[in-house]
Amino acid sequence: MDFGLSPEQEAIQEGVAAICRRFGDDYWRDCEAEARFPREFHRAMAAGGWLGITMPEEHGGAGLGVTEAAIVMHTVARHGGGMAAASSLHINMFGPHPIVVHGTPEQKARWIPRLVAGEDQxxxxxxxxxxxxxxxxxxxxxxxxxxxxxxxxxxxxxxxxxxxxxxxxxxxxxxxxxxxxxxxxxxxxxxxxxxxxxxxxxxxxxxxxxxxxxxxxxxxxxxxxxxxxxxxxxGFSYLLDSLNPERVLVAVEGIAIGQDALDRAARYARERTVFGRPIGQNQAIQHPLAECWAALEAAWMMAMKAAWLYDRGRPCGAEANAAKLLGGRAGYEACLRAVMTHGGMGYAKEYVVERLLREVMITRLAPVSEQLVLSFIAERVLGQPKSY
Structure with a gap:
């Protein structure tokens, strides 16, 4: 059992990260303040070929799986852009799947290359x-x-x-x-x-x-x-083709935002001195952050398991839904704890964590409620009668 990324997957991670590092906190703060779509970031990702990670190679894509798409979206959300960065690209990773699976050759040739190039949105x-x-x-x-x-x-x-x-x-x-x-x-x-x-x-x-x-x-x-x-x-059956990938991607985005917030909180805890000692020396600060790390890592394992199953054509509904539940909750808790660790400064836009907390909330609400996830698992895994 190998829990590491392959050399090819590591190259994907580093290639996406290199683009993300060009767009710092100030860029995302301005996009937020101006309610402005991050066109420059979207164009840079398109130019790098990342919009077509799951698209067929014959139409300009990379022809890779949900695992690689998850690595891309996790990396995108991990570098300060949060859900603003992820949502600017998100639909390219799962939305066109009905076209890829059920479209005619003429439709694929007409539509997919323009999506991959970022010419159509x-x-x-x-x-x-x-x-x-x-x-x-x-x-x-x-x-x-x-x-x-x-x-x-x-x-x-x-x-x-x-x-x-x-x-x-x-x-x-x-x-x-x-x-x-x-x-x-x-x-x-x-x-x-x-x-x-x-x-x-x-x-x-x-x-x-x-x-x-x-x-x-x-x-x-x-x-x-x-x-x-x-x-x-x-069409309903066609829509089902994209549901599990979407759950996996939302999960890894929530996880990534939580990890970003956790990194910021840990750095602040090392640097902030109160009563003559860094606040990170206090177990009341250490232990909640450590618990967040453990929950985020566990959620990541579930998300990668779901992606692995999907890419091998195996049933993954329970795992994809569980990943979405765990990823959203772990990401939210990490962002909340990051704000609390910063104290009053966590409420200030300067330290970013308040934005991450607001943005990560969507991973708990969409694309499916936590209650429906739990009902699905109770019915399909635990054999309970349908409750809705």
Missing amino acids: ACFGVTEPNAGLDTTSITTFARRVPGGYRVTGRKIWTSTGQVANKILLLTRTTRKEEARRPTEGITVFYTDLDRSQVEVQRIPKMGRAAVDSNMVFIDDLFIPEEDRVGEEGK
Whole structure:
């Protein structure tokens, strides 16, 4: 059993880190203060070829697995950019997976190279205000017309909608009450974000101001048939292809933010002197930080196990969900402890940890709630009756 990275994976880690080191705390502080998308960082990652880590080689990608994507995203989130850095790239790592698996050769050739090069930027239109995590209850409807579909509906928490020119959109083509099963009648499209037919309203939120989240109002948007991914009505199963990778990536991002905060707290504890001694000499400071380190390392092991299973085509639902639960909690606790270690200065923007705490919160809330994770594990692993 080998817990180390391969030489190739270490090269990935170092290559991504070299780019991240060019964007320091001041850069991310300015992006946050100005609610400005980190375009310079996004372009640098695209130029380095990192946006295509999981994309097919024949379309300009590296053709690697979720393990390598996790290493990329962990490194990105570890260097001060937090969820702002991670979210600017996140959808490239898992969002287009339905295209990779179910797209036609023509669609892949048309869409994937532009995503890899950073020429197109996509947002993910799945969640709806009245459906939440109950994806089968979405009501955004795609009505067949000559040459394609007319789509009307609403989406919420659509990240990067302010800067995207493409949208991966989940719709119903058969209403839920008319479908044989709730999971049938759902269709995926990847199409232009036509702002003459789509209104994108930014949602003010507690953290990650640099990467926008939005309400999206779609009013009779025409989507040509060639922009449908896979078969009509089979979209729910296509969406499942990206769920476990997304959980793994969110887990490692939460872990990385926690590790960044822990490093900052440990450094502050060594340097801050009170009553004639560094505060890190006090066990009341040492022990909570040590516990955070242990929890982060344990969560990392679970995330890597889930990625390893996924890349080998083996079931990993329980492990991916557990990684998301453990990674989000460990990252949050580490960020909270970092703020507390800094004392009053932890509340100041100068020391960054307050931003990391605000940004890591999202890894506990999305893409699935902790309660649904626990229900899934109770049902699928422990054999308990379904509770929802």
